[in-house]
Amino acid sequence: MNTRLLMMMHVNVATVLNVGAVPHGIRRTAPLRGGTFEGPRLRGTILPASADWQLLRSDGVLEMDLRFTLQTDDGALISMSSFGLRHGPPDVIAALGRGETVDPSTYYFRTMPRFQTAHPVYSFLNRLIAVASGDRRPDGPIYTIHEVL
């Protein structure tokens, strides 16, 4: 599989909302305080009203449903939605839960971002599939987002 870097994204998470036990698992929502993204072809900030809707499944896997609105430095709006999975050894996941910085190679944290935009400069985003590797930091994740070529 060939990929190339699309952007690095730094996400700043606000206070997590614990929705609690729902029929599918344990649900919590992580609203974003903001963030930035930067890559060879686009850069800008993540707008409020972006969040990560998370579901902790009974098999211990965390499902993530990210809905972000991106604003490029030239004013274009891009809607990004992303499905992801995070899981790993119990001690590693516990360390993440305590807000510690953990080597991201010790757990699985991958997402599949999709983009929608009306802006012609960025319409290439409408036509591509991407894969992201996440690194959960105490103040929010860093995503390395690659375009699947």
Place this chain on the structure above:
Amino acid sequence: MSLSINSRPLMILRLATSATHDIGSTPQGTLTIFPVTGGSFEGERLRGQVLAGGGDWVTAHESGTLTLDLRVTLETDDSELIHMTFTGVRDDANHYFRTVPRFETAAPKYAFLNRLLAIGTGDIRPDGPVHIIEEIL
């Protein structure tokens, strides 16, 4: 921080489809349903047949791209059932055909499928579509 994303082969999926259901022009685009009548899948860790009864809901957009929305049931050679879905993008002008498969199974032997993300590369061949699916590591 890992800057590269690695993958490894998961399976090659071959689908057999029957005559399409042409739903026509909808607010989202032109919807064509491809019923899946069978097929096969094969990889190092799993192999078997695609059961009849699935389909691929394909929407053609004004931009010229197609978006795919597939759901099928796989049956492994040891008789376990796997629910598989994918969404995808096909852009023939740019020779781009990629999908994002997901799997659900209750079989402990194949539970690894519940925990992985995957990428498929599609290819329309004379005898039907073929998807080369890789696990994202």
